Amino acid sequence: MFHTNPADTIGAVTAACDALTPEEDRLARDIMSRVTDTWSMWVIHVLGEHSPMRFSRIAEQVEGVSQKMLTKTLRQLERDGLVTRRIFMEVPPRVEYALTPTGRELMLKFLPLWLWIVEQLPVFVAARRTYEARLAAE
Amino acid sequence: MFHTNPADTIGAVTAACDALTPEEDRLARDIMSRVTDTWSMWVIHVLGEHSPMRFSRIAEQVEGVSQKMLTKTLRQLERDGLVTRRIFMEVPPRVEYALTPTGRELMLKFLPLWLWIVEQLPVFVAARRTYEARLAAE
Numbered sequence: 373m374f375h376t377n378p379a380d381t382i383g384a385v386t387a388a389c390d391a392l393t394p395e396e397d398r399l400a401r402d403i404m405s406r407v408t409d410t411w412s413m414w415v416i417h418v419l420g421e422h423s424p425m426r427f428s429r430i431a432e433q434v435e436g437v438s439q440k441m442l443t444k445t446l447r448q449l450e451r452d453g454l455v456t457r458r459i460f461m462e463v464p465p466r467v468e469y470a471l472t473p474t475g476r477e478l479m480l481k482f483l484p485l486w487l488w489i490v491e492q493l494p495v496f497v498a499a500r501r502t503y504e505a506r507l508a509a510e
Numbered sequence: 511m512f513h514t515n516p517a518d519t520i521g522a523v524t525a526a527c528d529a530l531t532p533e534e535d536r537l538a539r540d541i542m543s544r545v546t547d548t549w550s551m552w553v554i555h556v557l558g559e560h561s562p563m564r565f566s567r568i569a570e571q572v573e574g575v576s577q578k579m580l581t582k583t584l585r586q587l588e589r590d591g592l593v594t595r596r597i598f599m600e601v602p603p604r605v606e607y608a609l610t611p612t613g614r615e616l617m618l619k620f621l622p623l624w625l626w627i628v629e630q631l632p633v634f635v636a637a638r639r640t641y642e643a644r645l646a647a648e
Contacts (some may be wrong), residue, residue, distance in 0.1 A: 381621045382558050388628040400628050401634065402549050407627070408546035410539050420520050443557045453637025474633055481626050483519045485619040488544070490538050495612055499536065499591025 403452065407478060411437055411445045413486065416471065420479045426467035448476065454478060541590065545616060549575055549583045551624065554609065557593065558617045564604035592616060 392400060406412060418433040419425060425433075431442055444477035446469060454475035460466040471479065477482065489496075530538060544550060544606035556571045557563060563571075568581065569580055584607060592613035598604040609617065627634075 381618065381625070382555070384551075385555065385621050385625050385628075388531060388625055392628065392631075396631055403561065403627050403631075403634055404551075404624065405548065408542065410543065413542075417523065419522065451638055451641045452634055453640070454574065472635075474630065477624075477626070480519065481623040483523050485522050485616075485623060486527055486542065487519070488615070488619050489541050490523075490530065492612065493534055493538060494585075496590055497559070498542055499612075500589055502591075503589045 389484045404450060406452065407454075407482070409445075411441060412449060413482060415442070415445050415449065416475055416479045417486075418452065418474065419469060423470035424458065425470070427467055427469065430469060438497075450477065544586060544590065545592075545620070547583075549579060550587060551620060553580070553583055553587065554592065554617045555621075555624075556614055557607060557609045558614065562596065562608035565605055565607065587613065599640060 383435075389397070389400075391449050407416075414434050415430060418430055427442070427446075430446075431437060431439065434442065437445070446455060446457070450457050452474055456472055457469070458468045460468070512609045527535070527538075545554075550574050552575075553568060556568055560567075563580070565580070565584075569575060572580065575583070579640075583593070584593060585648065588595050589611055592607050594610055596608070
């Protein structure tokens with residue numbers, strides 16, 4: 373559900389949030405903070421480009437991630453139903469990860485936000501500079 | 511810039527991210543984690559509904575936020591050019607906060623993601639239950 377009128381979108385979010393029980397509210401925030409975590413977003417993005425993918429290949433694509441952090445990230449994404457993990461009984465065993473349809477939908481929801489932030493970087497840099505200069509002048 | 515073809519959107523994000531210098535990359539991640547922080551999103555959402563708004567009124571609307579945390583959140587949003595702070599020299603002084611056009615644009619970018627997560631809550635709950643049940647059975 374997306375409304376072309378901004379006020380409708382704001383209202384829809386307010387209504388949806390107001391209808392949540394405290395437990396659902398906690399869960400929604402937990403999922404929000406999880407999916408907007410840098411490593412999670414990056415892994416989802418990489419799997420969005422090529423799925424399925426082996427652990428070692430994902431590790432190559434997600435620059436700077438440690439093996440431990442990647443394992444943890446993939447496990448959380450699997451737990452939330454965003455990624456599937458498939459083991460092939462070969463020697464050595466092959467493990468492949470892929471986005472689920474929910475994971476793909478999520479990716480399509482956050483990519484515009486991510487792209488917008490990257491495009492707005494000069495605006496953010498200028499804003500911070502102005503703010504710091506004003507503080508220094510006070 | 512938003513592409514209706516998912517593959518184009520993924521490609522555009524990849525290209526945009528690849529073009530970043532390491533410093534820009536750090537900044538983009540910093541801003542992403544800042545704006546997806548629960549309190550920031552909530553404040554932006556509240557100011558999206560009514561701007562300008564006084565500090566005490568924002569504090570009422572953003573349930574559970576401490577005065578200290580709200581001050582910090584507003585200061586960060588101001589620093590990033592997402593919120594303006596205006597002081598009226600009355601007795602006692604009145605301070606009003608409002609979304610900037612960039613802040614409003616950001617809100618419109620993340621509302622669909624937030625709404626989608628709220629709508630998908632049953633899917634996430636089911637996924638976690640399945641995962642826990644499978645772990646328990648192993």
